[in-house]
Amino acid sequence: MPQTGLTIGDLARRTGLAVSAIRFYETHGIVHPVRNAGGHRRYGAHDLRRLSFAMIAQKLGLPLSDIAAHMTGLPIHKAPSKTDWTRISTAMRADLDARITALERLRDNLDGCIGCGCLSLEACALYNPDDTRASDGTGPRMLIDD
Amino acid sequence: MPQTGLTIGDLARRTGLAVSAIRFYETHGIVHPVRNAGGHRRYGAHDLRRLSFAMIAQKLGLPLSDIAAHMTGLPIHKAPSKTDWTRISTAMRADLDARITALERLRDNLDGCIGCGCLSLEACALYNPDDTRASDGTGPRMLIDD
DNA sequence: GCTTGATCTAAAGTGAACTTGAGAAATGAG
DNA sequence: CTCATTTCTCAAGTTCACTTTAGATCAAGC
Numbered sequence: 001m002p003q004t005g006l007t008i009g010d011l012a013r014r015t016g017l018a019v020s021a022i023r024f025y026e027t028h029g030i031v032h033p034v035r036n037a038g039g040h041r042r043y044g045a046h047d048l049r050r051l052s053f054a055m056i057a058q059k060l061g062l063p064l065s066d067i068a069a070h071m072t073g074l075p076i077h078k079a080p081s082k083t084d085w086t087r088i089s090t091a092m093r094a095d096l097d098a099r100i101t102a103l104e105r106l107r108d109n110l111d112g113c114i115g116c117g118c119l120s121l122e123a124c125a126l127y128n129p130d131d132t133r134a135s136d137g138t139g140p141r142m143l144i145d146d
Numbered sequence: 147m148p149q150t151g152l153t154i155g156d157l158a159r160r161t162g163l164a165v166s167a168i169r170f171y172e173t174h175g176i177v178h179p180v181r182n183a184g185g186h187r188r189y190g191a192h193d194l195r196r197l198s199f200a201m202i203a204q205k206l207g208l209p210l211s212d213i214a215a216h217m218t219g220l221p222i223h224k225a226p227s228k229t230d231w232t233r234i235s236t237a238m239r240a241d242l243d244a245r246i247t248a249l250e251r252l253r254d255n256l257d258g259c260i261g262c263g264c265l266s267l268e269a270c271a272l273y274n275p276d277d278t279r280a281s282d283g284t285g286p287r288m289l290i291d292d
Numbered sequence: 293g294c295t296t297g298a299t300c301t302a303a304a305g306t307g308a309a310c311t312t313g314a315g316a317a318a319t320g321a322g
Numbered sequence: 323c324t325c326a327t328t329t330c331t332c333a334a335g336t337t338c339a340c341t342t343t344a345g346a347t348c349a350a351g352c
Contacts, residue, residue: 007298008299009298019299021339023300038299039299039347040300041300096253100250104246107239107246153319166310166312167309167311170310182318184317184318184330185318185331186329187330
C-alpha cells in the first residue's frame with residue numbers, strides 16, 4: 001500500500017479550505033490526523049465529514065470553540081454512528097429554526113418600515129423601541145436578541 | 147437650556163452598547179455627535195436610529211464597513227427621509243431573503259440527514275458532496291455559498 | 293538520483309471589532 | 323463649593339479566525 005488516507009492537500013482541495021486553516025482546525029480539535037513515516041498528516045473520510053460539519057456550523061455563526069464542543073462526543077478515528085449525527089443534527093436543527101425565525105421577524109418588521117418610512121416613529125416596530133420605549137432600557141435588542 | 151441632546155451614557159443605556167463601542171462606531175462614521183461647550187459628545191434621536199440600524203445590520207453579518215457605506219447616503223445631522231429608509235430597507239430586505247433561503251436550504255438538507263444518519267453517504271445532500279463529488283472541487287460550500 | 297512540489301514546525305502578522313488603562317477635565321446632585 | 327460620576331483622548335491590549343514567513347524535510351515523477 002503506497003499511501004493510506006488523504007493528504008492535507010487532498011483535504012484542502014475537497015473542502016475548499018486553505019491548508020493552513022485545516023492545520024489551525026487541528027489545534028482546536030476539529031480533525032485528528034494520524035502521521036505517516038515521514039511525519040506528514042494523513043486523513044480519513046471522517047475528517048472530511050468533520051470539516052464539512054465545521055464549515056456549515058461556522059456559517060451559522062457558531063464560534064470554533066462551540067463547534068469543537070459539539071464534536072467532542074464524536075468518535076475521533078472512525079465514522080460517527082447514526083446516533084451521533086442524530087444528536088448533533090437535532091441540536092443544529094433547533095439552532096437553524098431559531099435563526100430563521102429571528103430573521104423572518106426582522107424582515108417582516110422591515111417590510112412595515114418600507115411602507116411607513118420610519119419617520120413618524122409611531123408605527124415602526126423595528127426602530128420605535130429606542131425612542132418611545134427608551135425608559136425600559138430595551139434598545140433594538142428586543143427585536144434581535146437570540 | 148441646561149442640556150441639549152443625549153450624552154454618550156444615555157445612548158449606551160438606550161442601545162445596550164458599551165460607551166467605548168459607541169465611540170468606536172464614531173470613528174467608522176456610524177454616528178456623528180456634536181460637542182458641547184465642555185467638549186463632551188451630544189447625540190440626537192437620529193443617532194439612536196443609526197445605532198439601531200447598525201446593530202441590526204451587524205446581526206445579519208454585515209461588516210461595519212458595509213454598514214457605514216449604507217449610511218453614507220443618509221443625512222448626518224437630521225432624520226433621514228422616507229426615501230432614504232426605503233432605499234436602505236429594500237437592500238436589507240433582499241439580504242434578509244437571501245439569508246433566510248440559505249438557512250432553510252441548510253435546514254431541509256439537515257432534516258434529510260437526521261433520517262439517513264449520514265452513514266451511507268449515498269442520500270445525504272449535506273455531507274455527500276465531499277465524498278462522491280470530490281472530483282469537481284465542490285465541498286460543503288455548494289450548499290452554503292451565499 | 294534528481295528535482296519539483298508538497299508538507300513540516302514555530303512564530304509572527306492580519307483584520308475585524310472592540311475593550312482597557314491612564315491621567316485629566318467636565319458634569320451635576322447635595 | 324464639593325465630590326462622586328461621567329466623559330475626554332489616545333495608545334495599547336484582546337479575541338477570533340486565520341494567513342504568512344522561513345527554513346527544513348518529504349514525496350514522487352522522470
